[in-house]
Amino acid sequence: MRHRLKDVAERAGVSVKTVSNVVNGYLHVKPDTRARVEEAIAELNYRPNLSARNLRKGRTGVIALAVPELDIPYFAELARHVVAAAADHGWTVLIDQTGGRREQERVAAAGIGDHMIDGLIFSPLALTADDLAALDGLPTVLLGERVDHGPADHVAIDxxxxxxxxxxxxxxxxxxxxxxxxxxxxxxxxxxxxxxxxxxxxxxxxxxxxxxxxxxxxxxxxxxxxxxxxxxxxxxxxxxxxxxxxxxxxxxxxxxxxxxxxxxxxxxxxxxxxxxxxxxxxxxxxxxxxxxDKEQIARLAVELLAGRLAGDREAPPRELTAPHHLTPRESTHP
Amino acid sequence: MRHRLKDVAERAGVSVKTVSNVVNGYLHVKPDTRARVEEAIAELNYRPNLSARNLRKGRTGVIALAVPELDIPYFAELARHVVAAAADHGWTVLIDQTGGRREQERVAAAGIGDHMIDGLIFSPLALTADDLAALDGLPTVLLGERVDHGPADHVAIDxxxxxxxxxxxxxxxxxxxxxxxxxxxxxxxxxxxxxxxxxxxxxxxxxxxxxxxxxxxxxxxxxxxxxxxxxxxxxxxxxxxxxxxxxxxxxxxxxxxxxxxxxxxxxxxxxxxxxxxxxxxxxxxxxxxxxxDKEQIARLAVELLAGRLAGDREAPPRELTAPHHLTPRESTHP
DNA sequence: CAGGCTTTCTACAACGTTGTAAGCAACGTT
DNA sequence: AACGTTGCTTACAACGTTGTAGAAAGCCTG
Missing domain, CATH: 3.40.50.2300 (Response regulator)
Structure with missing residues (x-):
């Protein structure tokens, strides 16, 4: 029971493109046309097909986060912040678990869902700078220390x-x-x-x-x-x-x-x-x-990616340092 | 530098469809044609555009896992097993973090990437059976106890x-x-x-x-x-x-x-x-x-989903119980 | 050697969407 | 009266892929 623009258009008595315009918030649509279309959308419970939209636009709205292990608390907490930061940009995060194995990381680096993602935030363990070169244009931000002068943007603490x-x-x-x-x-x-x-x-x-x-x-x-x-x-x-x-x-x-x-x-x-x-x-x-500061690391990574996606694909790789601080607790204080 | 079937076809001197056939492992392709095509694929580093493939096929090869919080260790460990089990079926897992908030869970239930995923494994906290009804045909498996006689397949321990x-x-x-x-x-x-x-x-x-x-x-x-x-x-x-x-x-x-x-x-x-x-x-x-048995829970969930995707969409919801056992440790043993 | 089967390959259309260009009113300006 | 401007709407093509149908060539069968 999945409907398409065409179904909505027929029901509202307008063209497919007008429905598309309503869906995308295009300005010049007469209020009562808009109302009719919106009613039809609601009645049919229409939702756009992202694969088609992506195909047309060349963007997917999905970024990937590749980490070695999800059940290592540090990565789980980091993932949480990345998901939150990405949501601010309207992105969905596809989380990939590489196991730190080089083969699996290459797969991640090769673009996971190939054309399925707009960018990659990557916390590699085993990967070399050469492997990363294979990314071949996929905007990427690296986290952690593994490839610290690689070809991609990089966020880490000192x-x-x-x-x-x-x-x-x-x-x-x-x-x-x-x-x-x-x-x-x-x-x-x-x-x-x-x-x-x-x-x-x-x-x-x-x-x-x-x-x-x-x-x-x-x-x-x-x-x-x-x-x-x-x-x-x-x-x-x-x-x-x-x-x-x-x-x-x-x-x-x-x-x-x-x-x-x-x-x-x-x-x-x-x-x-x-x-x-x-x-x-x-x-x-x-x-x-x-x-x-995990939140900051996540935020910086997402923003670097946003910058790449917004255009300056050819800018030289940037190295950002996120803040940290000491947290003394009982294990060193009597 | 992303290439298309057409680029490969031109380079190999064959039709677009023949390249598609090679990529998809179609049987009746002459060995030397296949070789030429494969060479061209390698030279151009061609990889298929999944958005286009999905649009054509109506399948994405991506399933979603929606959990309340990734940094709750139980969910992180569960996620790890789900990713592993899904990999056996050739699926990528899109992990969604709902925060247990009803609104966010509704978004997840509504299909996350809308048409972007083939199925959903869902561990809801706040959702009602009515919300789930809004899934509207998206094959879904529920984990945990929240909606135990809902309209979807369900896996839990006793x-x-x-x-x-x-x-x-x-x-x-x-x-x-x-x-x-x-x-x-x-x-x-x-x-x-x-x-x-x-x-x-x-x-x-x-x-x-x-x-x-x-x-x-x-x-x-x-x-x-x-x-x-x-x-x-x-x-x-x-x-x-x-x-x-x-x-x-x-x-x-x-x-x-x-x-x-x-x-x-x-x-x-x-x-x-x-x-x-x-x-x-x-x-x-x-x-x-x-x-x-988290691994079993994940495996059962993925297999239920696989069953739905393979066809029997209309079968009545199934309730599966995964095994558990007691693990006595120091906190109860002197 | 006609008819049918198999192998190999291709042209075309379609998946659902959006950008482009253009059409058509209605309005204001000269 | 002729012309441009603005607001609203639409037809068409294209994104990259694959299913369908079928063509061309070779081979077998009787």
Whole structure:
């Protein structure tokens, strides 16, 4: 029971184009013609066929958001903000879950629904700049650190500064044996590299030696990895009095491992995370963290995309930095 | 630099339709013609325009998933499974976030991208059966409890049984003063009603009186609401020795409030949740919960939709029940 | 060798929409 | 009276694709 412009036109006794004009808010339509058409639209419950409209206009009104995993809270929260920001522009968001796998990300990069989307906001893990080149004209905004001088617009927070501030916060509490969890030496580990650099810089600022035994790798940044890394640190005999985890889920895992080891947080070991996910506000203890302004990240990304779509397709790639701040909570405050 | 069938056809020296046939895997194409066409496709990096294809075929290959909030872990995890199950059918999933607001849900129900999607998997909070009637032919599968005898296919777990089992589990630990958190008397609170019914049934089974003072309402089921409800229960002077929270985020909030009140879990108060979200596996203490088989829910939903799309549009609505089980963890085990 | 089948390919129309150009009144200006 | 302007409406073509119908050529069957 789907109706077309033609059905409405016949019912209202006007041409198809006049109905189209009414639907699109064209000005020069006589009030009583408009009324008749609107009545017919209501009676038939007419709604435009977007595929046809898109075909005609070359625009779909849909943008895609590609993230590694939806059930990683950071991405879920980010997705929420992107959907909200896109709604302000009248766009629908198609959310794609890449799993961080390179193949799947290439599919996303290749344009998902091919011509089905006007633009792409992309938080890649495994993708290279070359893969992105394959986007071939699809306006794209990158989030996160993976491809930081790629061919596309880019939004991120200043990871080095944020990590440096957090480490300095721990030092300010009097801690000196500060561990770091989340090191990654793979090409995908750009965030890890930046955060590690900030950590090292803060140690240097305070004249504390960088001790490699205090730096624990974590191939993925899930809770289980944080717990495993923490256990390993404890087992190795190095006795940290603080841990800076490169994201909140790692930190929540570390909290869990410390609890199992009978250590008190923050008395024995202070713990800090990164991302400010909802969970950290209700954990026991609540989690000190770096709070990226996710709403701002989403808004900037959508606006960059809007700019591209509005015309300046050929402008050079822009790099925007979103604000962040430190959120001290119980895990570092007695 | 987007090319069309016509461009490929010219390059390969064949008709547009022959290229279409190659693209669609039509059988009767001479091998060397096919090769020439494929070469041209590769050279031009041709990809079909889905809007045009959809217009022609009346199908889009996109289904929508509408959930209240993406950053509620249960929905994020569910979304992940739906995306995976849909991928097996070659579908892309458009994820829509309704915010649980009736207006927004109506928009979702009205077909989101209007003609842009082939079907809808919908987890409504605020919607009535009448609103759903407005779907007007769009194949739809409902998740959750809101409209349990509506006009559409429906997948859910047996909430009453699950809640009864969990309450029985608490009784089996020797607890007698078992509180419930998450009561809702609003029309949206169908899940709450079912879970409360299961709770009451288990108490009756064990010959324990139902005490209204032990039942705490929670208008929304976020962590903050769970914490608030728990604080209020404690302040009211009723001294529960166990709490059954109607979902995991409520339970995590309750854990937090108990911690603040200096009560030990599970020694002083046992805590149980519902949903088995990832967070509950790493909380301190880990959270006993009802585990709905989310993967199965997603798979059943997608398959119901597939059935409708394959033809039997007029079949009566089906009600499927997905399995669940109890997952005991530290919050009820010493 | 006529008739029919198969293989390979093509022309055309149609899906539902909107931009363009143009038509037709009614009005005001010279 | 002739002309331009403005307001409203319409016919037509086009967006890129695929289904239908059918043409052309080759092959088999009797």
């Amino acid at each position: 990871n080095v500064t944020a990590a440096r501030e957090m480490t300095a916060h721990l030092i300010g509490l009097g801690r000196r044996r500060i561990a770091a969890i989340g090191d990654q030496r793979t090409p995908e580990g750009a965030s890890a590299r930046l955060r590690l650099a900030g950590y090292a810089a803060a140690l240097a600022d305070a004249g504390i030696d960088y001790d490699e035994r205090l730096v624990a790798p974590a191939p993925v940044w899930h809770r289980a990895d944080g717990a495993a890394a923490m256990r390993q640190l404890l087992a190795s005999g190095v006795r940290p009095d603080a841990v800076f985890c490169f994201n909140d889920t790692l930190a929540l895992g570390a909290l869990r491992a410390l609890h199992e080891a009978g250590l008190k947080v923050p008395d024995d070991v202070a713990v800090a995370g990164f991302d400010d996910i909802e969970d950290g506000r209700f954990s026991v203890p609540t989690l000190t963290t770096v709070s990226p | 909430n009453v049984t699950a809640a009864r089992e969990m309450t029985a589990h608490l009784i089996g630990l020797g607890r007698r003063r078992i509180a419930a958190i998450g009561d809702q008397r609003t029309p949206e609170g169908a899940s709450a009603r079912l879970r409360l019914a299961g709770y009451a049934a288990a108490l009756a089974d064990a010959g324990i009186d139902y005490d209204e003072r032990l039942v705490a309402p929670a208008p929304v089921w976020h962590r903050a609401d769970g914490a608030a409800a728990m604080r209020q229960l404690l302040a009211s002077g009723v001294r529960p020795d166990a709490v059954f929270c109607f979902n995991d985020t409520l339970a995590l909030g309750a854990l937090r409030a108990l911690h603040e009140a200096g009560l030990k879990v599970p020694d002083d108060v046992a805590v149980a949740g519902f949903d088995d979200i990832e967070d509950g596996r790493f909380s301190v203490p880990t959270l006993t919960t009802v585990s709905p």
